[in-house]
Amino acid sequence: MSAAGGGVCVRVRIIGIGSPSAGDDAGWRLARALQGADLGRGFADGTVETVLCGHPGDLLLGPLQGLALAVLIDAMCTGASPGSLRLLEMEDLVEGPALTSHGFGVARILALGRALGALPPRLILYGIETGPPQAMPAPATWVKQCAGVLRAEIRQALGRAQGPSV
């Protein structure tokens, strides 16, 4: 379990996945915007953390350890209109070795995590349809779509252990 400053344990982690230097930045942009939306308000400082994760995907398993809730945000390629935000299930992911680093894409690493019993009890996955930069909406649009759901999920995940302090 990872500890934030002052010994507080991170229980919820919002993980933006991407490779911005290669033009794959949608996951990071939404994660950053969610950080600004302060979804952890009302809970002890450091309980809810936002991290930006690049490939390789194998590094994902570490940040997933010891959490009550993980929120993964990554780019997706489904043919939907660019910038569409979609809540996905793990089963929606298709493994594809061709374009992933060391063959470790998000789908593979989640499957491995599940097989090892290393995933958090609740895991939410958001996909953002890729597209040309000019076709992508401002991250605030995505935040508007998902913040309510995420606040409720965080409340539920943390509610069992600690209630809001305000």
Add this chain to the structure above:
Amino acid sequence: MTTTREVRLCVPILARVEGEGALDLVVQDGRIETLRLRIFEPPRMFEKFLEGREYSELPDLVARICGICPVAYQMSAVQAIEGLFGIDPGPWVRAMRRVFYCGEWIQSHALHIHWLAAPDFLGYESAVGMAQAHAGVLQRGLALQGLGNAIIKLLGARSVHPVGARAGGFYAAPPAEEVAALRARLVAALPDAEALIAWAASLPLPASDQDFISVSLRHPLDYPMNEGRIVASHGLDIPVSEYETHFAERQVAYSTALFADLHGRPYLVGPLARMNLNADRLHPPVRAALARTGIVFPSRNMFHSVVARAAEIHQALLEAIGLLAGYRRPAETAAAAVPRSGTGFGATEAPRGLLWHRYEFDDEGCVRRARIVPPTSQNQGRMEEDLRGALEALGLDKEEEALRRRAEMVIRNYDPCISCATHFLRVRVARP
């Protein structure tokens, strides 16, 4: 009556390797007619991007070449800069760079052993398939890999493409309490690292006996990592600056990566080459753990690379523990740099082997020309040579599936790092 059999094997995309490559194999009448390790990923022209950049930008720029071994790129670059500018970074920087590099070896080797290579030796398609029968092994691998990442983050601020290194030293020194906490975790992991050597040696590794040239750095005292002379198993012993006198890169039509030769012959770099040339520099507990396996280095079995990687994890843990003992934050974390024109050379031991850099700088310290020779390029010729030997040893009359499996096993055994590629989720959308 004579019978003819033709086997045409095409592995269009190699899985569990970094980047995009393929293998073409044609066997005609029991003889290998064509064997091509095709790297088809477009060239990245990275050296060209570096031209015109200031020396101070190099460590962060070259770290972007690889998500698995960014520290190696940074360390070869700073060595080249400091050699030319006449910078002595001092003992604290030297020690911390070594620790930094240990982190990279631990994470990269743990990744390769557990997630990339082990499924081949144990007969699984991937580590996911291994998880049920070998959960404890994979958990141990995950923990070791996490420790390696934690070391890189300690000195580089983040574990992928770290940003802490600079010419002359580091941008910042970690607080003593963070170092002490991490060091305690490293000490606690020693039994796991030792057990990993025994486990790697117990894998059903194919028998193999090949004659090849091993090339690595060699240091007067230490197991080679970020300094030393370039040596080869057939007697070469040269300073880093003389690499181009003896080693030549050549282009082949079917690969976008260059092949490298030593005096016209393929050669091996990487953990097995390092071990073959430097086993006498290992810490005694690593030597003892290896002795218990019965595997002797130098080894001519390429599959002993996985054992060498496990031994290097143990070595790196011990090294980092020793270097972090009695850690104190220094008054200065980097020596000052005064640019000068000329050519600087750097070579360090990336997890996958020798990584050689050469930079020409102008008076302002801007890069005029750059040349980077990564380990995978150096190993390409050896991989093809190994494939021929391994497939002939297996028997070219075997079924295509058996040949394909062995060929992939051979290639992955080198942990080739073709390049980093951007990624997308591939999603199956059911539409009503």
